[in-house]
Amino acid sequence: MSWLETIKQAILAWFDDFKADFILNFIEDNRWKYLTTGLGNTLKITMLALIIGVALGVIVAIVRSSHDNIVHELRPGIGKFLLKLANGVCKVYLTVFRGTPVVVQLMIMYYIIFASSRNGVVVASLAFGINSGAYVAEIFRSGIMAIDAGQMEAGRSLGFGYVATMRHIILPQAFKNVLPALANEFITLLKETSVAGYVTVRDLTMGGNIIRSVTYSPFLPLFAVALIYLAMVMFFTYLVGKLERRLRSSER
Amino acid sequence: MSDNVIISAREVKKHFRGGAIKALDGISTDIRKGEVVVVIGPSGSGKSTFLRCLNLLETPTGGSILFNGVDITDRKVNINVHRQKMGMVFQHFNLFPHMTILQNMTLAPIQLLKKSKAEAEEKAMALLERVGLADRANAYPSQLSGGQKQRVAIVRALCMEPEVMLFDEPTSALDPEMVGEVLEVMKDLAREGMTMVVVTHEMGFAREVGSRVLFMDEGKLVEENTPEAFFANPTNERTKLFLSKVL
Numbered sequence: 001m002s003w004l005e006t007i008k009q010a011i012l013a014w015f016d017d018f019k020a021d022f023i024l025n026f027i028e029d030n031r032w033k034y035l036t037t038g039l040g041n042t043l044k045i046t047m048l049a050l051i052i053g054v055a056l057g058v059i060v061a062i063v064r065s066s067h068d069n070i071v072h073e074l075r076p077g078i079g080k081f082l083l084k085l086a087n088g089v090c091k092v093y094l095t096v097f098r099g100t101p102v103v104v105q106l107m108i109m110y111y112i113i114f115a116s117s118r119n120g121v122v123v124a125s126l127a128f129g130i131n132s133g134a135y136v137a138e139i140f141r142s143g144i145m146a147i148d149a150g151q152m153e154a155g156r157s158l159g160f161g162y163v164a165t166m167r168h169i170i171l172p173q174a175f176k177n178v179l180p181a182l183a184n185e186f187i188t189l190l191k192e193t194s195v196a197g198y199v200t201v202r203d204l205t206m207g208g209n210i211i212r213s214v215t216y217s218p219f220l221p222l223f224a225v226a227l228i229y230l231a232m233v234m235f236f237t238y239l240v241g242k243l244e245r246r247l248r249s250s251e252r
Numbered sequence: 253m254s255d256n257v258i259i260s261a262r263e264v265k266k267h268f269r270g271g272a273i274k275a276l277d278g279i280s281t282d283i284r285k286g287e288v289v290v291v292i293g294p295s296g297s298g299k300s301t302f303l304r305c306l307n308l309l310e311t312p313t314g315g316s317i318l319f320n321g322v323d324i325t326d327r328k329v330n331i332n333v334h335r336q337k338m339g340m341v342f343q344h345f346n347l348f349p350h351m352t353i354l355q356n357m358t359l360a361p362i363q364l365l366k367k368s369k370a371e372a373e374e375k376a377m378a379l380l381e382r383v384g385l386a387d388r389a390n391a392y393p394s395q396l397s398g399g400q401k402q403r404v405a406i407v408r409a410l411c412m413e414p415e416v417m418l419f420d421e422p423t424s425a426l427d428p429e430m431v432g433e434v435l436e437v438m439k440d441l442a443r444e445g446m447t448m449v450v451v452t453h454e455m456g457f458a459r460e461v462g463s464r465v466l467f468m469d470e471g472k473l474v475e476e477n478t479p480e481a482f483f484a485n486p487t488n489e490r491t492k493l494f495l496s497k498v499l
Contacts, residue, residue, distance in 0.1 A: 073311060075327060153309055154346035158360040158412060159336030168359060173350050 025220045031211050035221075038207025039228060045125045045193045045203065050186060052129025057136025060090045062166060064137065065144040069152075070162065090137070097134040103195045105131055110199035120201035124193070132189050139181045143174035176247050183240035187233050194229075204228060258320060258416050258447055259283040264305055265314030266298070266471075275301045277471040278315065283416065283449055288442045290458040290479070291451045293468035294494060299451045302468065303420050306449065307331075307338045320415075336364055339409030343421040345401040347393040347408070353380070354389040357408045365412065372411070379407040383437050399430030403437050410441075417441065419450040455498060459483055467491050 026032040067087035074080040097105065109127040110120065117123055147170050155165030197206035208225035212218045259282070266276035276298045283289055291299045304310040306317060308324060308331050316325045324334050348356050357376035361367045367375075380386045383403040393401055402422055409417060419438065423431045435457050442448055442461040452458065458465055458479055465482040467475040467490075475488045483499070486492045 148344075148346075150342060150344055150346035151348065154340075154342065154348070156332075157307060157309065157335055157338075157340035157342075158409070159332050159364050160360065161332050164363065168363065169348055173348075176350065 021217055021220050024215050025211050025217055026224075031214070034202070034207035034210050035204065035224060035228070038202055038204040041121055041196070041202055042190070042193055042204040044121055045128060045196060045201070046186075046190045048122075048125035049128035049132055049189055049193070052126065053132030053136045053185075053189065054182075056130065056133030057140050058171075060093065060133065060137035061140030061144060062171075063087055063090050065141050066162070066166075068145075094134050094137060097131050102128065102131045102192055103198055106195065106199055120196070120199050124196045124199060124201050124203075128189060128193055128196075131192075132185065135185055135188075136182065139178050139185060140174060142181075143178035144170060146177055147173050179240065179244055179247065183236070186240075187236060190232060190236070191229060256285040257282045257318075258285055259306055259449075260318040261302075261306065261315070262318070263315035264302065264312045264317060266301055266305060266310060267313045274471045276305065276312070279468075279471075279473050280315075281466060281473065281476065283447060285415075285447055286445045287463045288448045288450065288461050289464050289466060290462040291449065291466045291468060292453070292455070292458060292494075293474075296470075297468040298471040299466075299468045300420055303418055303449060303451045306418055307335050307340055309340075336360075336412050337415045339412060339414035339417040341402070341405050341409055341417065341419045341422045343425050345393075345398075345405045345425075347401055347405060349393050352390050352392055353385070353396070353404050356393070356404065357411045360408075361411050376407070376411055379410055380404075382440075383407055397430060398426045399433045402426065402430075402434045406434075406437055406441070416447040416449065419448065419452065421451050421453070423452065423454060453498070455483070467494070469494075 026035075063083070063086045067083055071080060071083055071087070074083070106124060106127040110123050114123045114126075151169055151173070152165055155169045156162070160168065193203055194205035196203040197209065202210070204225055208221040211221040215221070261282075262280050264276055264279045265274070267274050279298075279302055281289075291303065293299045301310055305312045308317070312325055316323045318324070319334050319338070322329060322334065324331055347353075348359070351359065354373060354376055357379070358367075358369065358372035361372040361375065362369060365372075377386060377389060380389055383406070385400060385403060385407075388396060388400065388404075393404070396404065406417075406422075422438070423434050426434060431454070435454060438448070438450070438457070439461050450457070450462075462479040465475075465477060465479050466473055467482070467486075467488070469490050475482065475486065475491045482491075483495065486495055
């Protein structure tokens with residue numbers, strides 16, 4: 001029976017260690033607050049970046065797909081010139097922001113472009129939003145391009161202009177089609193914000209790291225951080241699944 | 253030009269690759285109020301292209317189209333305003349899948365004619381009643397059969413109270429047993445005096461309600477006559493050959 005006793009002792013010892021570790025990392029000096037304030041900042045940055053990213057992405061997607069769809073039909077003039085110019089600008093934007101690491105973009109934003117601002121959360125939101133916009137744009141563009149050309153023709157034949165047809169007929173359908181890809185981008189964005197610490201923002205990851213550097217006990221703070229990210233991602237995946245089902249059921 | 257001409261096509265051309273391909277090679281005809289003009293011809297003859305040029309879904313590369321005396325091929329003209337008066341029905345229905353039948357029908361009247369929702373819905377319901385689909389008002393297009401979809405597409409266009417209706421092979425994508433219900437709606441419309449331009453392969457329809465038949469081949473208007481004369485005594489060789497195959 002002595003081996004059973006040994007296991008029992010080991011478990012108890014481990015539990016005591018865990019308890020001590022837990023108290024050290026989260027309870028002592030109210031260290032758990034690093035995680036909660038960090039989580040708050042992570043959510044703030046993600047939400048703001050999402051809004052910026054979707055707004056930017058939709059605009060860029062409309063410009064790019066409009067250019068590809070109708071520029072050859074336009075007669076030479078100021079309208080055609082402006083569309084071509086806007087398309088060029090969008091292409092440069094997509095190339096630059098998809099072609100460089102987001103951490104580098106973040107640091108350029110914080111240390112160069114907004115060097116005078118010390119509001120890291122806002123600057124980080126802007127950086128992640130502009131970066132995400134490039135990916136959202138391509139997601140939306142594929143959604144717009146996938147809509148049957150007959151939809152645009154039907155809208156135009158009723159007397160809607162190009163923009164009104166986009167707004168009432170094409171974009172609502174495109175949005176529904178790209179929702180899964182958009183949710184994926186949102187989840188990526190949420191996790192990407194974990195590098196915000198590079199510009200001194202105290203996000204969730206930074207919070208865990210601060211605790212680790214104070215307590216010299218990496219296990220619990222880092223796993224706690226990982227668990228919180230995982231829980232959030234699972235929760236959002238669940239929400240999007242529900243939304244998707246609701247959107248789809250309306251057509252059956 | 254007599255004042256009851258609604259659409260006047262003048263030497264309408266649609267050339268591709270700098271004239272190497274002539275989808276339309278100078279089509280001229282007048283559509284008068286109350287007329288049912290049926291356009292027939294072999295596939296590739298340009299009949300759909302011609303129809304789509306009438307409301308500028310295709311931009312002609314030459315010639316002009318006068319709608320109520322206004323040259324709508326003039327780039328200064330706001331085509332959207334004129335299209336409100338030209339209803340169009342497509343081969344593949346092109347209903348908006350994310351909207352109910354009622355929403356499909358009321359979108360344009362509410363947004364473009366600035367009708368109130370109640371007013372637009374009342375008109376839509378009356379039209380749905382007429383084509384026997386009032387009970388499907390809150391269904392989505394995917395829940396309808398092909399024939400039902402096309403009837404909805406017709407009344408959706410009618411909600412804008414157009415002066416002329418353009419039909420682009422409205423029964424070609426339908427199962428044979430559903431062709432009849434769509435043709436019935438079109439015949440009703442014709443009897444009420446709606447001006448219609450119909451691209452179709454339904455010779456029976458052309459004979460029964462057509463006031464004029466246009467026969468097109470290789471981008472040209474080959475023959476133009478009343479249905480009686482057209483089907484009884486075709487003059488053109490190409491027309492004779494075509495009719496011998498389809499009748």
